[in-house]
Amino acid sequence: MTHKIVVVYQSLLGIYGDRGNAMVLVKRLVWRGIDAELIMVEPGDPVPDDGLIYLLGGGEDWAQIAAVKALEEDRGLHRGLDAGGVLFAVCAGYQLCGHSFTVGDNDEVFAGLGLLDVETRRGDQRAVGEILTQWTKPDGSMSLITGFENHGGFTKLGSDATPLAKVAVGVGNGSDGFDGALQDQVVAAYPHGPILPRNPELADYLLERALGVQLDRLPRPDVNAEHDQLRAERIRIVRTTKNRAEQTR
């Protein structure tokens, strides 16, 4: 059986290289000898309801609304999650999973998919720059998540959602000192785009959760070494910089 990694609406929610997360998930399965394919779905096409992992990425305000509308009409994502698929949503994708979010110059409130018990409203200033968070995995082990955030909305979690990771440097949810949320089949975070290339443990966690098995370390020492080096570089830079938005590079 070939596992489907489904990029949902790249043209609307993929402006930050978010497809990269899907490439990482597919390759990490294939390199372990597990069949996987990358599926790109655009509005109007049916979202397959047998996806292993679905991905929602970053996008502009009005694209979020178009995406919610198309997903509600299609319902394939909802069926896929009911069937045990996992959704990994970042940035605008995270926001639209909540009950509601604001867009536009006048902060109009729009309903989201309601998959997460969270609400997003415009924050007092835009969060732009490298972000570093500490993530505690379900087995109690800890790991740092490094990424780049760029969002105007701040997100408040309700009682059904659990925060994903504690913010060390950066803004994240903006209200509670945490970044992201977990609830049922949904894992969400603010750092957009290539968060998984920088955090292979998070990538493997998503895969293990969706597959329901424990995965061995990736049998590619060259790639593992590149991941380690990139992580070391980014973590060093975010720790040693004062002006995040201007200098975290």
Next chain:
Amino acid sequence: MSQLAAGIRSRGVVNSIRLPIAYAVGNAAAVASRVSGRGSGASIKGALMMRIYPGYFKELLVGKRIGVISGTNGKTTTTHLLTAALRASVADPRDVVTNADGANLREGVVSAMSTRPKAPIAILEVDEQVVPDVIAYGHPEVLIMLNFSRDQLDRHHEINALGKKWRKALIAAGEQGPTVVANAKDPLVTWSAEAARKVIWVDMSTGWTQDAALCPQCGTILEYDCAGHWNCPGCPLGEHQPDYRVEGGEVIEADGERWPLDLQVPGRFNQGNAACALAAAVEMGVYEPIALRGMRTVQAPAGRFAIGSYGDTRARLVLAKNPAGWAESLLVMATDPVILAVDSAIADGTDVSWMWDVEYEKLRGRRVIATGPRATDLALRLSYAEVEHEVIPDMAEALKGPFKGTVDVLSTYSAFLRLCHMGGVELK
């Protein structure tokens, strides 16, 4: 009226004192900047001149025939092409001033025009954010709108807001506004350009549509047919019939007249840029064969496609600033190995997530040398693209070779500037 005249006279007195100082200080700073390898020095020169004489930006724009080029990608090359077209048609080429070095903020524009303040014609590359001011103060005859795509999202955030500003400026200019030469393939350009007094539509035949999913006018998801034509199902906005189009290395006008381009600058995107330059030149009164004669002399606009020397290595320098630019530029990378240089300074954008939108998979089978401050990010991207690569973070080291013949180097903006400086390539 008399008040206005008095105002001009008193400013004239200030002029006579301040201008020479502004020139002297500006030129000294430009030399210092060039020597230190930071760029052409035009921006620092212009900045100082504007500090000493704040009204200069507006004043220099008045009373000239002005052609303006803006958009995300292709500005500098298009500016060189249009400048060459106009210079080919005047007796003294110095009568056409331009910011040839790509310094396109107010400072760069001031610096360029001050080199010959009395020149009757100015061809100006203008940053997307500065276009509304140039429309308002300069009353350009022609404005070329090339494209809007994602670029430095850590600074600009949303490209729709830019299109909206251009549209507003064109509406405000009304009958005083420019003729717009617009890329008909770009929905956001189309929506902005439709506000202009007169529009000349150009089909540039380039393929980047990833940044144009939604209708800029009504927010509906746009439809693209298999030929790449776009249309909005929710409102009347749609692709216009082109007045000029590019096909097989020729520009074809609506009446069927064909003009072979025979450019020295490579790539299909430069053919599209040339079609826009030709349309603008014709609008400014230049006869096509004379315009083309000039355009064919353009070789290395502000260092783009220039050959730099690095010890025994000769390298062709290509610039790409965003995913759309990388997609097109990868197609002109011809050598094996090929060098990719990535930085993430402010001018490049501090967020390099765009790398995952670029199809480096196209380089499979060739060897890539990843260099520059973000070489580690690039290396991992190449691994996931299954492209064989080597990481040499130091750019001078990466260029050591030895290579067989000229090696192609594709780089982001800051890395490109450094490579020009290191390789003895002048930014003009």
